[in-house]
Amino acid sequence: MKQPTTYVSNQQKLKQLMQQAEIASFEELSLVSGVSQWQLNRLLTGLLPKLSITDILKLSQVLNISLEQLLLEFETAQSLSEDWEMTSQVISKNININTNTDSNTQSLKQEYKQLQDRLNQQEETLKKEFQSASIAALESWLLQWPTAAIVAQKNPEISAVKLLPLVKPIFELLKQWGLEMKGTVGEMIPYDPQFHQLLEGGGNAEQGDPVIIRYVGYDHEHKLLYRAKVSPVKKEEESTATTD
Secondary structure (H helix, E strand, O other): OOOOHHHHHHHHHHHHHHHHOOOOOHHHHHHHHOOOHHHHHHHHOOOHHHOOHHHHHHHHHHOOOOHHHHHHHHOOOOOOHHHHHHHOOOOOOOOOHHHHHHHHHHHHHHHHHHHHHHHHHHHHHHHHHHHHHHHHHOHHHHHHHHHHHHHHHHOOOOOHHHHHHHHHHHHHHHHHOOEEEEOOOOOEEEOOOOOEEEOOOOOOOOOOOEEEEEEOEEEEOOEEEEOEEEEEOOHHHHHHHHHO
16 A cells, blocks of 8 residues: 555654664664654654654654654644545544644643743752752851951961861862862872873973872763863972982
């Protein structure tokens, strides 16, 4: 039996999206998305409005396209009576796609908008919760640092060591965020260009040469965020470190 033009057109569109998402077959698409092949067949035959919003969301996520783009790609408001007569043998009988498509698609779009509004509201709530938690973690620093800064300005003889405990909450917060300091200032280590950056104008170094950390690097959740800035070790520095 000759396939209807709607089915062929939608099949080509879906295959192109699958190729972009590196999905090899409809069976794989069904497996990774959790949408049954029956529902995929409804999509191909022009019955997108008959799919649940959950299945459409799953497909948009797996295919890496927005829900709106998916709707625009596969919805149709045209009356394809010839195509429908052929596809009705595969799907079901006595369904009038022409009268239902517009209203169902509009309903789906409204449902999508409501879902988007809820997600936006949830994002705003999470943002406020994050800010509140961060402020609570920095409470002692927020309260004490302004006073300590004024005192230090009026009395330059105050040792900076006394101010160090005040910044501890900042490092504790960064630790909670998965930010980890890599290395210690003044530490002598073998040079590795993957993790270290030579200071501009500070000299040259080859892989494995001894260098000194001038500015520490950082990892975020075990991924390199900033390379440590280093400078080559001078002979007198290396001899001093060896003696120590």
